[in-house]
Amino acid sequence: MKAYVVGNAALDETLSIDDFPRPGASIFGASLSRDLGGKGLNQAVAMARTGLPCVFVAAVGQDARGREIADRLAREPLTPRLTQLSGVATDASTILMAAAGENAVITTREAASALSPGQAVEGLAGAAPGDLLVLQGNLSAGTTGALLREARARGMTTAMNPSPLQPYFAPLWPLVDLAFVNEGEAEALGGTGHLLAQGVQGVVLTLGAAGAALITAEGQTRVAAVPCTVRDTTGAGDCFMATALASAALRGVALDAKALTHATRAAAxxxxxxxTVAAFPTEAEFADILGRAGQPS
Ligand code: ATP
Known part of the structure; x- marks a missing residue:
């Protein structure tokens, strides 16, 4: 089984600050760091590091950031299919990281929203029945819909993380098999039951330090988070989703409690x-997480 992650690729610049500034305030940043980012890229890298074959489809501009992303991705165990668009700036995120571990993220989506339906669907070349399509909320409505319809036609399993939330998701849920949402997203989408009623087979609700729950028509399974000292939560949800999907795919089973257990370990x-990506488990750490958590308890 192979995963096709289609989404945004960005460079993250993280500013560490004591606390969030009030409007109009000027404050000092303690440090500035740079890392690969973008929800699509995050999910693809985490998934590839688990050992699941992964194709990553995204758009970048013909600029220095785009080249840096391509160079850094070449060091990851995935197959990048990057469309280099002219006249478009590669996406970037500015992350404000407060001392208490809370963050605020501002992301551009010029390149992600310019990926056309045709270019995106081309990225699924070779996808077979049972392969995974993994999406988030940074692509245009037309491209997201085209990908979901193409995945259905190919017999793929579709997984959606509706973040950032976009109004165009509403008619797409019947094309989604698995949804990963946090509490705010679940509430904004009318509740997890509303997603199940529209044909989603499994909803994973992430609950931050309280762990996560897998909700299906049969009921709910809760998994506790792994206690840890919080340094930087950026990308935790992306790492969680990628690990849960990969854990189930690598074992050839449907999403289950064990997959969520693996995901809470990776997210911790x-x-x-x-x-962001620098904080994700390495390939060796993933082997340990997936192996160790796979032992009978
Ligand atoms: P983000 O947008 O920051 O990537 P999210 O809102 O999509 O995250 P969360 O529910 O905050 O998702 O976190 C995803 C998972 O990360 C949780 O289910 C949990 O396993 C892990 N996690 C998050 N915060 C903590 C924490 N403080 N301690 C331990 N695990 C955590």
């Missing part, structure tokens, strides 16, 4: 370390 690594 991410939360306990600074950075």
């Amino acid at each position: 690594h991410t939360v306990a370390r600074p950075g």
Whole structure:
């Protein structure tokens, strides 16, 4: 089984600050760091590091940031399919990281929203029945819909993380098999039951330090978070989703409690370390997480 992650690719610049500034205030930043980011890229890198074959489809501009992303991605164990668009700036995120571990993220989406339906669907070349399509909320409505319809035609399993929330998601849920949402997103979407009623087979609700729940028509399974010292929560949800999907795919089973247990372990690594992709478990750490958590308890 292979995963096709289609989404945004960005460079993250993280400013560490004592506390969030009030409007109009000028404050000092303690440090500035740079890392790969973008929800699509985050999910693709985490998934690839688990050992699941992964194709990452995204748009970048023909600029220095785009080249840096391509160079850094070449060091990851995935197959990048980057469309280099002219006249478009590669996406970037500015992350404000407060001392208490809370963050605020501002992301551009010029390149992600310019990826056309045709270019995106081309990125699914070779996808077979049972392969995974993984999406988030940074692409245009037309491109997201085209990808979901193409995935259905190919017999793929579709997984959606509706973040950032966009109004165009509403008619797409019947094309989604698995949804990953946090509490705010679940509430804004009318509740997890509303997603199930529209044909979503499994909803994973992430609950921050309280862990996560898998909700299906049969009932609910809760998994506790792994206690850790919070350094930087950026990308925790992306790492969680990628690990849960990969854990189930690598074992050839439907999403289950074990997949969520693996995901809470991987997300705890991410939360306990600074950075985005730099904080994700390495390939060796993923082997340990997936192996160790796979032992009978
Ligand atoms: P983000 O937008 O920051 O990537 P999210 O809102 O999508 O995150 P969360 O529910 O905050 O998702 O976190 C995802 C997972 O990360 C949780 O289910 C949990 O396993 C882990 N996690 C998050 N915060 C903590 C924490 N303080 N301690 C331990 N684990 C955590």
